[in-house]
Amino acid sequence: MITERAEALHHTAGRESGKRVAATPIATLPLQLTINGEERALQVEPWTTLLDLLREKLDLTGSKKGCDHGQCGACTVLIDGKRINSCLKLAVTLDGAEITTIEGLGQPGNLHQLQAAFIEHDAFQCGYCTPGQICSAQGLINEGHAHSRAEVREQMSGNLCRCGAYTNIADAVIEVLDRRANGEKQE
Known part of the structure; x- marks a missing residue:
């Protein structure tokens, strides 16, 4: 008796939830962003974080999802030149913003000063945190x-x-700060 009742409830709940999900359209909102110098007109769900937009919709996977709670910095990007944990920021709140990810700082063969300094000072090992470290360093500069x-x-x-x-990360950042203080052009 209990098993039959539980099975009946399970089937009823499945039908009801199925109808609700199918009948509820997913609303998106328009969003204008400049990402790594490129103007983008997007449609995003209101709950989409900037990190998920970058990684899942735009295939900019340099920013990493570490903790997804804003505690590790692996997702750090620059918004209007300032550092931010992209896992904590809803994309729709950034309409009109200029976003720079690690992909926008330098390219193979034409590295950004910080990227070159990180290599020179061996400022990474596994590399998972490196994009966030470099974006954060650029932001503090x-x-x-x-x-x-x-x-x-x-x-x-x-x-x-x-x-x-x-220690090596600090060495790399100090080198770039010293170059800047000595009048070298920052890229």
């Missing part, structure tokens, strides 16, 4: 917050590296 090793380490503390390359 843009923001003018870091002028010393201690400030770089403090400003980069939201970007975790499971391999422990923090």
